[in-house]
Amino acid sequence: MPALFFQQQLDIIEHTVQSLNTQTILLFDAQLLNVDEFNLNTLLSPFELTVFTRRKSNKAKQEYLATRLLLKYLVKRSFPEFTTLPANQLSSEFDESSSKLLIHIAGSSTVISSCLSHSNGFVGAALNIDRIQFGFDIEKINLQRPFEKLAKHFYHIDEVNLITQNEYQGAERFFRIWTLKEALAKATSRPIAKLLSPNVFSELTEVNLNAQSAVYNEFDISVVSDKSTDWQCSVVNSIDSLRAVLSF
Structure with a gap:
């Protein structure tokens, strides 16, 4: 039943990074960062520094650094053997063949899969240590966007009907369907363009994946993953919470 996908099923823990597990998505408002206060050479790998410097806007730089x-x-918390490794020895690089963001560790053959999302300065990050089918997406619920027009142009007719049948929940349903499609695209390594017109609820059933969603402040968040896993979100209220582990 599509109605189940509009329920708030995803756990969001506020203001803590203490109760992490391997299925934790960290959330943070990147606009709280002043990038000029950081010694980027000690935090970012040479590859990451190159990508960072190509970012033009301050918001894009904040999101990338955050x-x-x-x-x-997450790597240092999840892998004790890398606890003392300098942060700039961990390098995140997108792999075209797998359509995944992979983290390479200097001097190690370990490669860790990860997933990111950002919207309007709000960011999320997670590791996919077991390399299961997993993806998540964040999108700001923007009531000013012509969501009905967009839905009629891009979405499946059944999704359009769900959006237009309730004038009070139309926007929320539009963005929930959007984050489900984006999360599914990431989980299955499919281009989002190929998932816009199909019915996302039917697609999730067909691939036998679990979907959980929630609204946090003005943002809709959806997670799509293997049904044997149970993801949660943890909100980082200050980047200083990470300072001891990252040594900055």
Whole structure:
């Protein structure tokens, strides 16, 4: 039943990074960062520094730095053998063949799969240590966007009907369907363009994947994953919470 997908099923833990497990998505408002306050040479790999410097806007730089700090924190918390490794020895690089963001560790053959999402300065980061089918997406619920027009142009007719039948929940349903499609695209390594017109609820059933969603502040968040896993979100209220582990 599509109605189940509009329920708030995803656990979001506020203001803590203490109760992490391997199925934790860290959330953070990147706009709280002042990038000029950080010694980027000690935090980002040479590859990451190159990507960072290509970012033109301050918001894009904030989002890039924040997601990499979150990823490196998760690596150090999840792999004790890398606890003392400098942060700039961990390098996140997109792999075209797998359509995944992979984290390479200097001097090690270990390669860790990861997933990121960002919207309007709000970012999320997670590791996919077991390399299961997993993806998540964040999207700001923007009531000013012509969501009905967009839905009629891109979405499946059954999805359009769900959006237009309730004038009070139309926007929320539009963005929930969007984050489900994006999360499914990441989980299955399929281009989002190929998942816009199919019915996302039918697609999730067909691939036998679990979907959980929630609204946090003005953002819709959806997670699609193997049914044997149970993901949760943990909100980082200050990047200083990561300072001891990342040594900055």
